[in-house]
Amino acid sequence: MTSQQIGVLREQHLHAALKEWYREEGDLLEVGVGGFVIDLVRGDLLIEIQTRGFSSMRRKLDRLLDEHPFRLVHPVAAEKWIRKIDEAGCEVSRRRSPKRGIAADVGAELVSFPALLSHPNFTLEVLLVQEEEVRQPDPTAWRRNGWKIVERRLVGILERVVFSRPEDLVGLLPGGLPDPFTTADLASGLGRSRHLAQEVAYCLREAGVLSVEGRSKGGIEYRHP
Numbered sequence: 088m089t090s091q092q093i094g095v096l097r098e099q100h101l102h103a104a105l106k107e108w109y110r111e112e113g114d115l116l117e118v119g120v121g122g123f124v125i126d127l128v129r130g131d132l133l134i135e136i137q138t139r140g141f142s143s144m145r146r147k148l149d150r151l152l153d154e155h156p157f158r159l160v161h162p163v164a165a166e167k168w169i170r171k172i173d174e175a176g177c178e179v180s181r182r183r184s185p186k187r188g189i190a191a192d193v194g195a196e197l198v199s200f201p202a203l204l205s206h207p208n209f210t211l212e213v214l215l216v217q218e219e220e221v222r223q224p225d226p227t228a229w230r231r232n233g234w235k236i237v238e239r240r241l242v243g244i245l246e247r248v249v250f251s252r253p254e255d256l257v258g259l260l261p262g263g264l265p266d267p268f269t270t271a272d273l274a275s276g277l278g279r280s281r282h283l284a285q286e287v288a289y290c291l292r293e294a295g296v297l298s299v300e301g302r303s304k305g306g307i308e309y310r311h312p
Contacts, residue, residue, distance in 0.1 A: 101218065104241035105136045105162060120155070123147045136160045138239070141196040148203070158210045161196060163188040165215040165245050171222050171234060190215065190248045191259040191277050194287035201293035204253045211250040217242035253294035257311060259287055267300040267308035 106126050110116065115128040123146075127134035133155045137144060144159065151157060167184040190213045203209050219242055225235035250256055261276035274284035288309055291297040300308040 099238070101138055101162065101239040101241050102136055105138075105160065105214070105216075108241070108244060109134065109136065109160060121151050123151065132156045132158060134158045134160060136162075137196075138162055139196065142199040145200065148200070148209075152206055152208050156208045156210070158212060160212045160214060161193055162214045162216045162218070162241075163190065163192050164218040164220075165189070166217040166242075168217075168219045168242070169222065170219055174224065184220075188215065189277065189279075191261075191279065191287050192283070194259065194290050195283060197290045198286045201290040202253075202295075204250055204256065204294055213248040213250070214244055215246040215248070216244055253296050256291050256294055256296050259291070260311070267310040269303065269305040269308055271305050273309075 106116070110127060111129065113129070114134075116126070118125050118128045120128070120133060125133045126136050133151060135144065135147070135157070137159055138161070141159075141161075148157065164186075165188045167186060167188075168181060169184050170181045171179040173179055193211070193213050197203070197211070204211065219240040220236055221238040221240065222234040223237050224233060226233055227235075248258070250258075260273070264272055264276055270281055270284040270288050273288060274281045277284060277287070288297060288307075292299065292309070296311065297309045298312050300310045302308065
């Protein structure tokens with residue numbers, strides 16, 4: 088199996104299950120629009136489900152966004168179970184991951200085009216989901232101690248968070264931040280790495296909902312206007 092085929096397997100079930108969950112009566116599936124295949128077409132609205140890698144959407148958005156309302160749907164695993172199976176497909180173990188995703192995790196993807204919400208035709212929807220990650224043995228998969236991800240499966244939907252204008256991104260900020268705040272403060276409030284906090288702050292700054300107040304020993308200081 089090639090790496091490209093493995094990549095398709097990783098996305099296939101999760102993407103297909105989300106598309107079926109999201110579909111409403113009358114929606115058209117896998118429709119060609121402007122030279123691109125769109126997951127769902129609902130009247131004039133184009134709906135794309137992107138489980139990762141927003142940067143790959145750039146050409147499609149550049150071509151279609153000026154002429155069509157466009158909703159990008161992205162799942163974040165708020166709860167995850169890791170299921171290990173052997174080469175024959177028999178379950179070896181299943182455990183709940185201690186990692187819990189939050190809506191702000193979308194910053195790692197949105198950083199590809201942070202000002203996109205300024206476009207009147209664009210809406211971003213983050214789905215906080217329950218997910219099962221299926222792994223099989225692979226001696227070359229050193230990052231996961233000899234296990235590779237072969238599939239991501241949808242278990243349930245917990246919450247929908249919709250961003251239809253730049254101001255909505257303020258909802259990604261945790262409560263209790265000092266004024267002004269640094270990305271160290273933001274990382275602490277989110278319970279995330281400084282790197283992700285920097286990505287979130289960058290997205291909000293480029294979208295025009297955070298201003299830079301100056302610099303302190305802790306780094307750049309931000310304020311919500």
